Amino acid sequence: MGRRLAAHWQLILVVLLLAGSLVVLLLNSVAAFLLPQKELEARDNLRTAAIELAAxxxxxxxxxxxxxxxxxxxxxxxxxxxxxxxxxxxxxxxxxxxxxxxxxxxxxxxxxxxxxxxxxxxxxxxxxxxxxxxxxxxxxxxxxxxxxxxxxxxxxxxxxxxxxxxxxxxxxxxxxxxxxxxxxxxxGPDQQRRELVRYRISTILALVGILLALGLTANLARSLQRERTRREKLTDELRKAEHLAALGRLLAGVAHEVRNPLAAIRSTVQLWQRFPDQTRTPASLDAVVTAVDRINDLVGQLLQFARAGHEERLSVDLNAIVTETLELSRAQAERQGVRIEADLASDLEPVAGSAQALRQVALNLVNNALQVMPVGGRLVCRTRSFAEGVELTVADSGPGVPADIRDRLFEPFFTTRPDGTGLGLAVCREIVTRHGGRIELVTDVLVGATFRVILPGTTAMDSGGKS
Ligand SMILES: Nc1ncnc2c1ncn2[C@@H]1O[C@H](COP(=O)(O)OP(=O)(O)O)[C@@H](O)[C@H]1O
Ligand SMILES: [Mg+2]
Incomplete structure (x- = not known):
């Protein structure tokens, strides 16, 4: 607060000094500019006076x-x-x-x-x-x-x-x-001497004023720079704190989520201990494996969440990420009879971020889309550049998202699937937010569900956008 006030006064001082110096210099040059005019007027006067005197x-x-x-x-x-x-x-x-x-x-x-x-x-x-x-x-x-x-x-x-x-x-x-x-x-000699002294003093004062203003400006720029670094650091710390808080909330949820499969495993194993011959059926073995998978899944997602925000920031080609993701999902899509289409902008500007994290976003969206089309459909991934940056949409021809659950989609652990973790979209949102972007469900579509991810482009971050 005090620092900002000091900067404020420094700025006023700089403006006053500069303005004062410029006015002095201006007055000096106006005086110099008017001299020939004064001489011309004197000539006119002299001519008339000489003629009258002669008459x-x-x-x-x-x-x-x-x-x-x-x-x-x-x-x-x-x-x-x-x-x-x-x-x-x-x-x-x-x-x-x-x-x-x-x-x-x-x-x-x-x-x-x-x-x-x-x-x-x-x-x-x-x-x-x-x-x-x-x-x-x-x-x-x-x-x-x-x-x-x-x-x-x-x-x-x-x-x-x-x-x-x-x-x-x-x-x-x-x-x-x-x-x-x-x-x-x-x-006259006296007047000339006085004018010279005045001119010298005013010019020196003006130059000193300008120098002082320059010095103050440099000082101001330095303190502004310091202030900005400080603020950036603070923002960064705040972001980390927020992330930690989110992680804490998530952890509480995960602990709860992990308990269920753990309890299932425990009771099954206890049964095995007591009645090894009757209870060790292939079905019960499967149930244990499923429960372990679920825990593994949860832990994996949790790691994704924890990692978001700690990756290095590089220039990432979103088109390449989409292509890789679709390639990974192609076999699964074929099994389900889902047709995959990619409509990728050729002039897509790169985004600054982590390829691994963004790959996770694309994969989660594509997986969700495939999960809602078990018996065929159409999956379209589209990228394009626009003023705000770059956009990725993942659209499916599934049943769409019922209006009453749209608000909760991105909440951790919100799921409508029996074997879902409810972390896929939450992780997506965490990652996209860390990248300075946003993710949303597009609501004005006729068929299926469309998710849109908007990320700031590298040039949009530097220059404030391009068309
Ligand atoms: N493409 C989609 N179409 C319809 N509903 C979806 C789609 N993607 C996500 N959802 C809804 O959002 C919920 C949360 O998704 P997500 O966070 O990925 O968790 P999970 O996939 O584990 O359920 C899903 O359970 C589902 O109800
Ligand atoms: Mg999911």
């Missing part, structure tokens, strides 16, 4: 002085206006940073939108230092293209972060042109 810068193009030089900053009002436009245009796109790059003699970044939305202090503003060279480079590339070109978009690793950048060119060649740039950080 916002257009009116200020004329204000850029012709004599702007490399060292000079833009005139303050222009600078402020561009910064304000940047903020206004980017307000719609959270997370984006952006500004303008002015071409020509003015070579600087202006109007850099501060990420936290503060108004940028007047003066020169650049993107974060690591990104600056790349964005400057991309702005230059963008300006060498025609004005109508769509924004130039690139996603690349800059320093420890991965950023998406879009640049759009504004204005004509005269006197200077503006490149509007926007940027989004897809992953």
């Amino acid at each position: 916002a810068a257009r009116p200020f193009l004329d204000e850029i002085p012709d004599d702007a030089t490399v060292d000079r900053t833009l005139p303050a009002p222009l600078h402020r206006n561009l910064a304000a436009e940047t903020e206004r245009a980017l307000a719609k796109f959270p997370g984006l940073e952006g500004g303008f790059y002015v071409n020509g003699r003015v070579d600087q970044f202006v109007g850099f939108a501060h990420p936290d939305g503060q108004t940028p202090p007047p003066g020169r503003r650049d993107p974060p230092p690591k990104e600056t060279p790349s964005i400057r480079q991309q702005a230059r590339e963008s300006l060498t293209h025609a004005v109508s070109d769509p924004p130039l978009i690139e996603v690349r690793d800059i320093g420890p972060s991965r950023v998406g950048v879009a640049t759009a060119a504004v204005g004509d060649v005269r006197p200077a042109r503006i490149a509007a740039w926007v940027m989004v950080r897809l992953t």
Whole structure:
């Protein structure tokens, strides 16, 4: 009970561990799977933002002085206006940073939108230092293209972060042109580090979980195997105990049965002692021999019964057994004028069991059949394979079994014959049961009696049946 409970909890643990680990692995791969999608969305956003920013810068193009030089900053009002436009245009796109790059003699970044939305202090503003060279480079590339070109978009690793950048060119060649740039950080260094740590920890945990689950499963399989062996042993012991009990009951009956012929022998022999001359007749000698035969018969049957269940289990061909049995009975059948027929399935699968014991079953059934047809008749033995295993039927054309004794046929010592022991069918049932099969009287026959034996086939035992 306790062992089964432990197995139960182990099973739950295995399922939980496996499920948890799989969920973690799944989440990791979903995150990896969604990354390109995130990048695509960022590209769309960047394109729109770059176009809007470029449109916002257009009116200020004329204000850029012709004599702007490399060292000079833009005139303050222009600078402020561009910064304000940047903020206004980017307000719609959270997370984006952006500004303008002015071409020509003015070579600087202006109007850099501060990420936290503060108004940028007047003066020169650049993107974060690591990104600056790349964005400057991309702005230059963008300006060498025609004005109508769509924004130039690139996603690349800059320093420890991965950023998406879009640049759009504004204005004509005269006197200077503006490149509007926007940027989004897809992953920053901190975020990347955190994600990496999380990814590593979760993957390691998931792998440990799977390993643990595997270990537990192996353990569980072992304990289940042990449990099964234990149960098999128990079943076996139970079967033996049952057999012993049946044997005990039988023995009591036999003791009783043996007493009658013994008493007959004793009284006859006593008579011989007292009146040797008058009583030693051939008839009395015959009576003693018959009584001894009867005891011998009983003991023989008893041995059959005791042996059932202790034979080795081999692959047995039931057809061969039937053929042998019929061969043995042929002379007797001929004397009685009984016609013997055998209808044996050619594809009969073998049964696992003892040939000797099964031969006894066939012989008992055939003997019974012959005994009820003293003046001729027909005896048919049939075998066939079916889903449950194999079937043997022994049918005769005798008087059949009266309905009122059908329930008692297989009881030990039940007999209707004066010289019967009543053990034949009991032994049959004992043997067939030991083989995992069953024996029954077929009740829906028109003529005579038919007994059916069903035994599990060797393949039926392995695979649970075949058609
Ligand atoms: N083929 C049969 N036809 C009719 N009755 C049968 C047949 N086989 C068995 N019986 C009945 O079952 C009884 C028990 O049979 P069995 O156990 O073989 O003991 P026994 O043959 O010693 O009588 C028989 O006495 C008989 O009444
Ligand atoms: Mg019999």
